[in-house]
Amino acid sequence: MQITQTPSGFTLSLKGRVLIDHSGDAPCLFVGQGDARMDMYRGNFDIEDYVTERSPLRYARISGKTISFSAAEGQPVRLVLSVGESTLDFEAPDRSINRVWLRIAAERDEHVWGGGEQMSYFDMRGRRFPLWTSEPGVGRDKTTEITFKADVTGKSGGDYYNTNYPQPTYLSSRRYALHLETTAYSAFDFRQEQVHEIEVWAVPERIEFFAAPSFIELVERLSLRFGRQPPLPDWIYNGAIVGLKDGVNSFERLENFLAAGVKVSGLWCEDWVGLRHTTFGARLFWDWQANDERYPNLRQRIAELADRDIRFLGYVNPYLCADGPLFVEAEEAGYFAKNADNQTALVDFGEFDCGVVDFTNPKASDWFAERVIGQSMLDFGLSGWMADFGEYLPIDVTLANGVDARLMHNAWPTLWAEVNARAVASRGKTGEALFFMRAGFTGVGAHCPLLWGGDQSVDFSRHDGLVTVICAALSSGLLGNAYHHSDIGGYTSLFGNVRTPELLMRWAEMAAFTPVMRSHEGNRPAENLQIDQDPEVLSHFARMTAIYVHLAPYLRTLSAEAVARGLPVQRPLFLHHEDDPATYTIQDAYLYGADMLVAPVWRPGEKDRTVHLPSGRQWVHAWTGQAYRGGAAVTVAAPLCQPAVFYAEDAAMADLFARLRNL
Structure with missing residues (x-):
């Protein structure tokens, strides 16, 4: 300087x-x-x-x-x-x-x-x-x-x-x-x-x-x-993580996915802890232990899935509901943030109250990592989970480290990520167990192995729909977060806004060209179309998982590159094409590694896609084999099952990419 x-x-x-x-x-x-x-x-x-x-x-x-x-x-x-x-x-x-x-x-x-x-x-x-x-x-x-x-x-x-x-x-x-x-x-x-x-x-x-x-x-x-992240776990390349929250019926429905040809790496049941019903929709019971009533014999079922090389994933967040047994255990030990009266601070999460585990207290964070994540989750057989929330630290609580909660609020997601990572490391499962987070702040990437884009609306809207997760992946990826994914189909369904078959299929098309494919039933499953409820949607989803698995050799190289160099899997076009100024503002298309370009359809009813192909390379349309010179925009047909995808003609894995046409 x-x-x-x-x-x-x-x-x-x-x-x-x-x-x-x-x-x-x-x-x-x-x-x-x-x-x-x-x-x-x-x-x-x-x-x-x-x-x-x-x-x-x-x-x-x-x-x-x-x-x-x-x-x-x-x-x-x-x-x-x-x-x-x-x-x-x-x-x-x-x-x-x-x-x-x-x-x-x-x-x-x-x-x-x-x-x-x-x-x-x-x-x-x-x-x-x-x-x-x-x-x-x-x-x-x-x-x-x-x-x-x-x-x-x-x-x-x-x-x-x-x-x-x-x-x-x-x-x-x-x-x-x-x-x-x-x-x-x-x-x-x-x-x-x-x-x-x-x-x-x-x-x-x-x-x-x-x-x-x-x-x-x-x-x-x-x-x-x-901070750089570990490689993606080997099991993730087997296919999609299917998200179902239907209690014991989830296992039967999973069989329907498999019978339809869906490639599956994991079954994700966020309701493994049980449910409570609110006006917002079906909410989880925020006490992080298996619920025998909703999932009887779950440990045995997890072992049976593992024998078929399918992992089981759950859900956790850094709060404990006041009517659950873990709350009593944590309160007796003094592990919660306090209110002005030096009592446990209770936070309203929408028709139920929770205590905030105080991660500035080393004993509290150690307890959560070992007692909750280590014993109740990893030792139980879970291979991953959604580590939700992290952005809810109230600004009026008193914390063990004495720092004003207004200054700890932004830091809280990183502390939450560290607790999860410590639990995973304690079992020697770093790079094998996969937890994913939506909340973050400086340093979160040093602990969190995978981001997800949060709770998008179940629609094509410009500021809260499918297209927003592309922007999310690109912006966070530039700061060292190599892996990003989203809820296929979105999450938030309110005020009559519900999923369409087109939305589910277009979202799955994008997800096939991201580090992780994972579906979600959303906050109101009964009111929204699910993948296995429509034969066309299910067949389409199966094909997208086949594409994802086909590209696994390429994704493995991108994961290795992320470990060695910190480069994200999804990249802005300018990252490899600095001399092409037209790439600097593109946010609805991305490079998948250096050699593939993906431009998802993100508007309803759209049947073709105009794409700027970066200068300096010859680009091949993945579905027709037609080659285009970079440096200009082209318009290609993009019917369902064929999102606008191109690969560089001189790519090392061009033969692998060319075989996409045969799937």
Whole structure:
């Protein structure tokens, strides 16, 4: 990092890139105070800030690698930056400061990506993105009726920036990345042409910069910084994880899938713990032990599935319902977060209350990892599970480590991931047992082996439907999360919004070209079409699983590449085609590794697909064998069973790809 004094201030550069340009007339730093109001309702947050001071720090005094900022020459120093090799460390002599705004130099045609797992906009330029883990919302588009109804009935409509997994990290088309090291509420504002503004509701610890000559090297560096994941387990390549929550009937229905030719790697029964019924739909009984009434002889059935090379997966989250036996055990040991009266804090999760296991208490996290995940799940025979939630830490509880819950809220998903990973490692099953999470924050990838896109609506909507999981995979993948997948068919069915056969089939087509195929019956199974209820849908699903299994040799190479280099399986087109500017804003298509291009059909009724083929390679349409020169857009037929998929003519596995036409 190089500091260069100018007549009116200074510039800060990294490997030739000016990152900060400060002068008295255009200061890079503003500080002040704010009084935030945060209200949580079942994981959804209503947040506003009343700013009482926002003062520019116009005067900067440079001494070696230290920059001291004040309002004017001779005024008290309010903030100090210590410049490292590629870092800025923050110190505030003025203890009244609880808001910081830093401006980063920008260029007019610059693109920025990242922000954790973003579901509406891949290129973040032109918008402001608050970074606070929460429910993403239903509809996520304030102009739609479904979002309005969700807001009115449950404060749960959401907006384009709401996400389970925010992360204060972005990549720039100037081939650098910035990471803000803080757990406080923050925001990235990319609406101005000349600067990006970073807002933090605290004095951050530091800002880290990364620079590289290529996007691939930049992603490799970020994956090293945030943690690389183990390889996909061998059993996953056998086919889809079929999600059924029909009690003991799930096993009989699984046989129907197999009889229809579906390739199956696992049976996922999130209701293995039993059900409770609410107005939202069938909910699980949040006490993480096998329910003998709903799944009699489950341990034996799991063993029988294993003999057929089919794994059994379940469900867990970091809360315990107040009417379950594990709650009593945890409360007697003092493992729950406390309320203002130093009693167990109870959280309303929608017609039932739960305690929050306090993972800042080492004994509590050890107990959950061993007693719940280790003994009740892994030792019972589970090979994986959905590690749900993580974004619900209330901001008014008292935690064992003494840190304000508002500062621990964003950190909570990473602690939750660590508890799961510790349990898996304790049984020597890292890389074999597979848990998947929707919530995240900085460092989650070091512990969580697989992301899933959360609770999309069961539709084709622009901000909450099928297309959003592509954006989610691309944005999170750039930050080192190599593996991503989603609920085939979506999850949330409210206000009469139900699945169609077309939606299920188009979603399965996309899932066949992702690291993991997994279906879900959704929050209202009885009201929504299920894969095994329609012969055409079931036959289509079987073919998609055959495609997934056929491509397993290729997926294995991508998994190995993720381990060795941290590259995601699903990649933005520009990652391998930096010289093609048309690829920089594409978010509804992706590279599957370097050698395949997938453009799922994501609009209802669409029968063809226009796709930009990146320059520099010859691309072959997977279903017709027709070759196209890269560097232009082409339109191809995309009927059901034939999503727009291309492969590079010179790919090492071109023969494997060509045989897709015979499936």
